[in-house]
Amino acid sequence: MGDGFDRQLIDFLPRMRRFAFALTRNVTAADDLVQVACEKALAGKARFTAGTRFDAWIFRIMRNAWIDQARRRKTRGETVVLDEEFEFPGGDSRAETETALVLKATLAAIAELPDDQRDLLILVSVEGLSYREAADVLDVPIGTVMSRLARARRKLGAAVGIDPPGPRSSMRADGVQGSDSDG
Amino acid sequence: MGDTPTGDTPKGGKPMDRMATPDDFSDEILMAYADGELDEARHAAVEAAIARDDVLADRVAMFAETADRAKQAMDATLSAPVPAQLQRAVEGLIAAQASGQDTEQASADAKGGAPADPVSLADHRARREAGRRDLGRSGGWRRVVPGAMAASIALVIGLGVGYGLRPGPDSTGAGGAGMAVSGLTGPAIAAALAEIPSGAEQALAGGRTFRAIASFRDEAGAVCREFEVAGEAGRASVNVACRDADRWAVRISIATAAGGAGYAPASSLEALDAYLVSVGAGAPLSAQEEKAVLETAGP
Structure with missing residues (x-):
């Protein structure tokens, strides 16, 4: 020690x-x-x-x-x-490269998450704690860890345009989500 | 392979294709697979299923990708430098802890009880509470904090210079600016620091009140005083000033935007405690000791 x-x-x-x-x-x-x-x-x-x-x-x-x-x-x-701007210190890269923009969008999406979901996303997906370890840190059952974390990931995925799970044969190639014209 | 009848799957929403999928796995299980959390048997089951079902594979990919993205984005924030002030404070805590380990730490361990304060913060806290009782406050400081101020704690640390007993030619602009922040300029406070015994208070111009909380010596042996200034336009501050030759220099000032009868919120006192630890503050001086040291620097 x-x-x-x-x-x-x-x-x-x-x-x-x-x-x-x-x-x-x-x-x-x-x-x-x-x-x-x-x-x-x-x-x-x-x-x-x-x-x-x-x-x-x-x-x-x-x-x-x-x-x-x-x-x-x-x-x-x-x-x-x-804080008015929920911007992680250091996350305010001025660079406008594609990578920087993706990072920025991801941070913004993480900021939008409900607190309990964000805590878990950070503990598990960012810090690499196991579900069990995260459950111990937060004093919640492991089932809660899993359902919250899954919700967080689905929201994050939707927010940053990682295609929501769907059939392979959908209109994804058009890349026009939210357009109803293909009905 | 990929032949699940999912033509009626809503676009963009929550995955609704589950019921139509022969291998039914919850999002939680698929996520746990992506995160490497499943036991061998279930891991193998999911693996076999995604090999023959693209929809499942997509769902797993989403969970894997969101984790990657989150980690990448958040790791980029780690390059933000740790504020020097925080770094110093923690190093101070470590140093204080190392030197105080044999005493407070040992006794706390022996009791198996609460964590020990590296420096005798308990004494300082007790003095603070006592000071308030002497001043006729009911209840402890930490219990009478009104709402809506913890948010705006302005921390001014290391002002160091520029706060003379009398305005001197060497009062620097930088120090003056720091003093302006906390509203601690003027000879009145310097005089109060030199004269008011701990536990007593004195009215200052502008409706402000000076309260002396405690006196102590820092690591270097300098005489320091913890005091509060309250009542200037609803603002209050807790402060530590130390005597350097015949000058009182404010070392830390934690200002709180208190409403009316405001008192420092616990978080500002925690910051103060951390500061006391970082400068190796000794136990509060007794009334006699305080009187003696204040008199020795008489004008």
């Missing part, structure tokens, strides 16, 4: 910020949350089991800290103002 843990934590900051932003949708609150989670992680260092996933452990701390803050806000009747 010791140095290894500390270095791991520092190296993990970009990914913590990414998840924190997904949770909070507010840059300031996100960095606040990262710092609070780091404090908790360091204080709870002894409870981290070597050989288990460091990222899943941290994500769970972050998620719990966020829930905790949200609960306290709720009892006080506070509201959190979301």
Whole structure:
């Protein structure tokens, strides 16, 4: 432990910020949350089991800290103002290449997802947690993980134009979705 | 092969072709296949099915592709640099934790209880609460926070210079700007910092109120004071200023856009706690110690 843990934590900051932003949708609150989670992680260092996933452990701390803050806000009747532009820090590439545009559209679609679906998409599809690990981070049954994640993926697929599943023989070649003229 | 009767499948909507597909797999199962989550038997079953059913193959492809896209797009955001302030704060937490490990950490571990505060934050928090009770507040600080302000916490950190006991020739523009943000300019606050004992408050011009919360020494031994300024146009701030020679320099100011009788939201106090940790704040000075150190710098 010791140095290894500390270095791991520092190296993990970009990914913590990414998840924190997904949770909070507010840059300031996100960095606040990262710092609070780091404090908790360091204080709870002894409870981290070597050989288990460091990222899943941290994500769970972050998620719990966020829930905790949200609960306290709720009892006080506070509201959190979301950033007007839900733009992931670093996701605002100015490049207009096709790849950049695809990335942008994808991020925009992820931003549109309901919170619980987005959290799962990030934990599983982006961070590579298993369904089981994601279920543990979020404290939900694995069946919920699967149904939410499937919904998230269907929405994302539709939003970025990955053809919705359908028969191969459809009018896809026309590429004109939403046009009724082919009826 | 691909011969499922799906002519009446609605376009663009949710997949409705399932019922007409001989190999009936839910979206969840197909997604789990794409994600490599199925056990061997079910994995093989899906594999065999998609080999003879293009529609199924398409559905699986959609799940695979959305995962790839999400990862690609989100990974592009990782290049965003970690703010130096956050990085420093976390490094400060690590350093503080390393040095405090033998004491607080050990005792917390022994109790098997709550995580230990690297620096004696508990003392600082207690002092904060006590300060408020002394000032006649009912209930703890953290429980009387009104709504709708957590959103707009402006964090001004490392102002460093430019806040003299008396406006000096070396007051820099940069420091002045920082002070303007938090509304902490003027000799009145400097005087209050030098004189008002922790737990007491003093009215300032413009309807503002200065409240001294605690005094402590930072890692380098500098005398620092935690204080609040409230009441300027509904704004409030929690601050730490440290004495450098005969000058008080504001090191951190966490402003909250509080409505009316506003108090700092918990998140700003957490930021303050993190700051205290990062500068290696010692325990709050006792009233006598505080009196002594404040007097030693008398004009």
